[in-house]
Structure formats: C-alpha cells, structure tokens
Amino acid sequence: MDSAAIDRFEASRGRLASLAYRLLGSAADAEDAVQDTFLRWQAADREGVEIPEAWLTKVVTNLCLDRLRSAQARHERAAGDWLPEPLLGGDPMLGPADTFEQRESVSLAVLLLMERLSPVERAAYVLREAFSYGHAEISGILDITESASQQHVHRARRRIAAERRGRDEVDPASARRVVEEFLAAAVSGRTERLVALLTADATAVSDGFGLAGRLLRYRTRERIASYVRAGFKPTPAKRRLAGGTPAMHIALVNGSPAVLAVVDDRVVGAVSFEVGDGRVASLHGIAAADRLGRVNQAWRRQEPDVPVMHAW
Template identity: 75%
Template structure:
C-alpha cells in the first residue's frame, strides 16, 4: 500500500478497535479483528471504495459477528465462565466517551448483559448507542432493512433496561472515598463495616481467578461482605499462592472505580465497583491472567509508579 492508504487506515484504527471491543468484550480479539480488517484493506481495490470509513466499519463489524457466531465462542460463553476483559480508563478502546450512553455501553455490567443479545442485536445496539449511526447506516452495515435495525435496537434496549438498574454518574472523588473505605474495611476484616457500605440488593460476580468452571455469583450484603473479607484478609498461604505480597492500588476500569491487586509489579487481579446512592451496588472481580494482559500492559506504561493504599 502507498503511504496515503496506510495513513487513512491508521487514522481510524482506534475507532475500529473501540467498535470491536464493544462487540467482543475482549481487547485481544478486538486487536485481531482490526488487524484482519487491515489485511482486507490492503488487498482491496481501494479505487472502488467511495467511503473508506463506512467500508472499514462494515468489515470490522462482520468479522466480529462471524466470531460471535462461531461454535468456539458460543461454547466458551455458554459454559458460564466468561466476563469482559477490563481496561484501564484512558485506553483508546474505551472511546468514544463523550456522552453518558457511550460511557455506559462500555461498562463491565453492560458488556456482560450484551452477551445475552443475539449477535446482530448486539451490533445494531452498539452502532446506534455508542457510535450514533443512523438506522439507514446500520442497515447498510448489517445488510438488513431500516425497520429491522429499529427493531433490533429496540429489543436490545428493552432487554438491557430490564436487567440493568437505573444508573447515574457518580462524582469520581466521592466514588474514590467510598472505595478507599471499603478496601480499608476489607483488609482489616471488619465485616460489619463492609455490610454497611453495600446496598440491600448488592451483587457480586467473580471469575474465581480463572480456576472456577463457572462464574461465582453472590447477592446480598452479608454474603458479599463475607466473601470480600475472606478474599482480602492477608494470610501466609495467600501470599504463597499469589507469589508475593499484593499491593492494592486505586484506579478506574471501564469507567468505574476499581482496586488493582499488584504482585511483583504485575496486575494480578481487579475488582471494579458500581456506586449507587453513596453505596456499593455491584462488584466485578477479575483475576484470570488471560483477561488481564492488555490492562497490565497499560499499567506498566502509566500506573506502575503509583503508591499503593495497602500492602499485605
């Protein structure tokens, strides 16, 4: 390719990666989809492509749909052990993030709920909510009618709204104070204080560090507080299992306040929090190494010098 063709693709790479991440919930898979699109762009007769952005969007979307429909992906996700891959705030894959709807579409909760949508519903929803494509444009990208696009988006919104609690944005400083207090209570083993910080309908989900065959799900403040206390309380056995003493850092993951457990300079686990009315309404715990590679790379570049709040 000539320099102009390469530059044209690179100018849209971040947007394409953000689209693929929302569709697949995986940074690694999103990068693969964008690279495949690059190869197709390289091989295409570009003189016949009138609107490169639209052409590339359609290619990436269809590559992602093919993957979502594949037997391998359907088997893995039907097994009940899948969570989205978390990303540190500031990662280009989280953009665009100008509106509440765009930021919400990349939250761990919504990415998880989108797993329950049919692939074409998920694509129509993402293209509309996160990228503001018209139904005419979505119809062209997905090879469907405008009426079908409207129906897919309507059904997706309804299904997500039915399971997603009403949410408003929380002041980052206030969220940080809540998470700091929660971490202090968790490390000290004060279960009563943990219970007081959780909403009555609080939920927690964890991948069990990738060791469990299915996701671990908990509901209710007392059960969650007991789980958190057991997980954060330092013991020699845990230090040995972790390969060292974890240092706990505050951060933001997929737009939410989070605690990062760092062992020997590498991110070994993440707990992301959802705040509602001054309390913690949901926790997502992710510690499977395969889900943390992209986040750890970003941590090495931007956060590794940060001072921890607690160390075992």
C-alpha cells in the same frame, strides 16, 4: 499498498478497535479483528470504495459477528464462564466517552449484560449508542432493513434498561471515597460494615483467580460481604499464588473505580466497583492472568500512585 491507503486505514484504527472491543469484550480478539480488517483492506479494490470509513466499519463489524457466532464463542459464553477483559483508564480502546451512553456502553457491567443479546442486537446497540450511527447506516452495515435496525436497538435498550434501572452516573471522587471505605472495611474484617456499604440488590461476579473453572456469583449482601472478607483475609497460600504481598492501588477500569492488586509491578487482580447512592451496587473480580495482559501493559507504561494499603 501505497502510503495514502495505509494512512486512511490508520486514521480509522482506533475507532475500529474501540468498536470491536465493545462487540467482543476482549482486547486481544478486538486487535485480531482489526488486523483481519487491515488484510481485507489491503486486498480490496480500493478504487471502488466510495467511503473508506463506512467500508472498514462494515468489515470489522461483520468479522466480530462471525466471532460471536462461532461454535467456540457460543460454548464459552453460553456456559456463563466468561467475563469482559478489563481496560485501564486512558486506554484508547475504550473509545468515545463524551456522553453517558458512550461511557455506559463500555462498563464491565454493561459488557456482561450485552452477552444476553443476540450478536445482531449487540452490534446494532453498540453502533447506535456508542458511535451514534443512524438506522440507515446500521442497516447498511448489518445488511438488514431500517425497521429491523430500530427493532434490534429497541429490544437491546429494553433488556439492558431492565437491569440498569436506577443506575445514574456518579461523581468519580465520591465513588472513589466509597471504594476506599469498602476496601478499609474488607481488610479490617468488619463484615457488618461491608454489608452496610452494599446496596440491597448488590451483585458480585468473580473468576476465582481463574482456578474455579466457572464464574462465582453472589446475589445477597451477606454472601458478597463474606466473599470479599475471605478474599482479603491474609493466608500463606494467597501470598504464594500471587507471588508476594500485593500493594492495593485504586484506579479507573472501564470508567469505574477499581482496586488493583500489584506484586512486583505486576497486576495480579482487579476488582471493579459500580457505585450508586453512596454504596456499592456491583463488583467484578478478575484475576485470571490471560484477562489482565493489556492492563499490565498499560500499568507498566505509567507512573503508579502510592498504594492505599498492602494486604495478605
């Protein structure tokens, strides 16, 4: 393959990776899909490809759909034991972030909600909301009619909006202050303050350090506060599991404020917060090592700020 063909592909690589991540919710799977797309590009009759960008988009989208439809993916995701892989702020795989819809489409909360969509609904929604493709273009990518594209996007929007009602974009500085206050209350053991800092319909999801064998879900303020307090309560077992005493840093994860627990320059846990009306609306806790690989790569490349506190 000549250098011009390679350059054409590389010019699209970032966009393809961002699209694949939104469809799959996994950075590792997204990278695999992009690599498979490159192999298809390498083997293709490129002289017959009129618009390389459109061809590559169609290929990577359909490779992702194949993965979403696979028996293994259906089993894992249907069992409810799946959380999106978090990405640290600035990761190019987060992709376009010019509009509220683009930023929203890559939040952990929306990536998790998209699990309830069919693979085609998810693809149509992402192509439309995050990448501004028209329905004529989407119909060509997904091999469906324009009418079907409109219906898929409409259903996806309606289902996600039903869960996202009242969620507006929050000033990052304000959101960080709420998270700092929440973290201070968690470490101090002031459970009643934690309850007050949660919205009435707050939810929390955790992978239980990857040890529970299933996702842990909490749907009342009192249960969430107890879960958070227990998570920050110092114990020798937690120190052994983490490999030491974690330093707590506040960072951006998938566009939302998050607390990172770091031991010896290694992120051992991440809790992402969604903030609304000055309170915490949802939490996503991820500590399974196989979901933190890309976060750790990004963390080691940057100069970390001073931790807000130490725990355990």
